[in-house]
Amino acid sequence: MDLRARLSRFGIEARGITRLHGGDLSEVFRVETSDGTLVAKSGPRVGIEAGMLRTMAELGAPVPEVLHISATLMVIEDLPEAAPTVAGWQTLGAALRQMHDRNAGQNGWPEDYAFGPVPLDNRPTANWPEFWAERRILPFAEDFPNLAPRLERLARRLANLLPHHATGLLHGDLWSGNVHFSTKGAFFIDPACYHGHGEVDLAMLHLFGTPPEAFWQGYGTPAPDWKIRRAIYQLFPALVHLKLFGTGYHGLVERCLSEIR
Template sequence: MTEDRLRQDLRALGIEAQSLRPLEGGDLSAVVLFETSDAPPCVAKSGPHAGTEARMLRALAAAGAPVPRVRAISETLFVMDYLPKAPSSDTGWRDLGHALRRLHALPATNNGWPEDYAFGTVWLSNAPAPDWPGFWAERRLLPFAPEFPDLADRLEALAQRLPELLPKAATGLLHGDLWTGNVHFSTGGAYFIDPACYRGHGEVDLAMLHLFGTPPAAFWDGYGEPAPEWRARLPLYQLFPALVHLRLFGEGYRGLVERCLDACA
């Protein structure tokens, strides 16, 4: 998005921006820091699914999770508070673990989410399924079978086994893309950013936290003990983001996908 277009879209939200400056973290969307004459610095994030992401942030906030405050929304742009970066801390990780456990314990009547979403060109259907294994199979794994015909047989065989491997019902509130880069530390503590929310099994978030790094012990102090079998289910849940990365970023992630599949065999 050009600077002129961004200013125009902000004006449509009643905001006259000054001093626009791109921020890091815009692989799949544009993120810009700006100031106004009468308010603290804010961040504008734009993209085709920005409105959906903003509503997810508000849903997390309503559930008591630490997230940046969303100040204005359109379907392709939203504005949120700017939270300057600060070093990570055990206190922040502990508080974040506690908040995540609360999200995972929230009751719901079904899996899925009211809106679909996307990671770049990877479309995510969030339509509810009759049970959790069906959701994970039909909404998260099997859509990649046509994309990667050489993996289709393995994905389909795994999907058939999911009722034996996953809980039948799972409806906690998930961040949905909780790798360590989506944990943001600021002077006010630790925050969740860049959500891809839906209702499902909380171990999805735990698996993502262990895909490209690991949280410190303080996180577990806040989260508490996971189910004894959670590590056995890690590759089942890490397979989905591995497939997303293979689709978006290429063959460098094929080894990760195959390791997940091998671990699920």
Template sequence: MIPGPYLAATFETRVTSVRHLHGGDLSEVARVDLADGRRMAVKVGANVAVEARMLQAMDRTGAPVPRVLFQGRDILCLEWLEESPATEAGWHALGRGLRRLHATAGRSTGWPEGYAFGALRLDMTPRPDWPSFWCEARLLPFLPHLPAALARRVETLAGALPDRLEDVTPMLLHGDLWSGNALFSGDRAWLIDPACYFGDPEVDIAMLHLFGKPGPSFHDGYGELRRGHEARRPIYQLFPALVHLHLFGGSYFGLVERLLTLARV
């Protein structure tokens, strides 16, 4: 529940309006108007402190993210961004912004804090190399929840990752980049609702293509991808597909099977 009196005391003005919005699995979200004319997005949830630190890390790279106005207890207040339909200029801006994010290197894979997608806890523990992280933190945790035949295919792919993935320098990722986590306004775009960690930038690109298809203007803004990215894409798309299968059930079996076939397993 959005705590109006707490927000009024924090910002030293009355709360004049609270409009609840459709949110994700992690937080309650609302648009809050204050008597002094300010408007903000307010999220309430168990993981908002981690989200605030992720957004601040992204902001330091120069990537476009909403500003953190306040974080305390289980409350996160963000600058309000007016949304409009995506344009070609907006997609180009998203590509440029994502490239800025992906220019920041980490000392290791993973993230120093745990996180979650709804009821699914994410393993963010650093691993000694990138193929090990994708194997141990992004594929193998799903094996106990899969039918035997599907689990064997995922396990086979996981075992082949040292030969299938490069040990890249880990760069800062958004971590949950589907089109719903890009907010467009005119010719601008912002990255919202992150699940950050350090890894291969192709992870974000792959997910953005899983449930949609950004146009040429996005790729013009982002720039060239590494050679061989087409072969790695289904390997990276498999993780969000397994997340959806785990959280939402059997309608995603076909997607998981198709991606394993594309990954030549």
């Protein structure tokens, strides 16, 4: 069934459809209607993403509103792009801190997810170091046998390097491309949520750049030793990029491993 017909099931009459740049999991389209524009995302895991967006919204995080959802199609509000603002960064920082301060009772997420062909096992574990080892680091030992001994050694050390208990709500893929400034304000988009240590998001925000001071004005002061753990958390997205995009990211993986003390 074509997209127009699928949208009609939600009572949406599409006057025009434009394909947008999307993520690894979904096709993304801007839909013109008689009442304005919407965004449609089509893919096998949009229902999971909708649940993530709604969970974030319940904690006051600025995310696009989910308007309609089916097994393979999600319609959200359109957020026309605008320039970043100091106030927007402050809002995002404050919202992220509120997410990270949540006590969900356990780590993980009710459903597994993925970054394209890279599966994300989100099953809870007994403690946070075990989750980071078993769910985020060791799965790559099979993909990269040359790195396996170093990944396995790191996994054995994590109980002494990471907090035992961490259950904050994470965006889960918080690079700069998933921070969206709009004429309606500043928003988080394309989450890959799970519960764990908030420093995971902070590390990702610093992987390919740095947020401005306004972000920290909203977020507040992180743990004084958070940078000691930053490379541990950056190693995971570095490994994801290595698997998705190839050897050009080998240097990033090596940098992360070399910075872990």
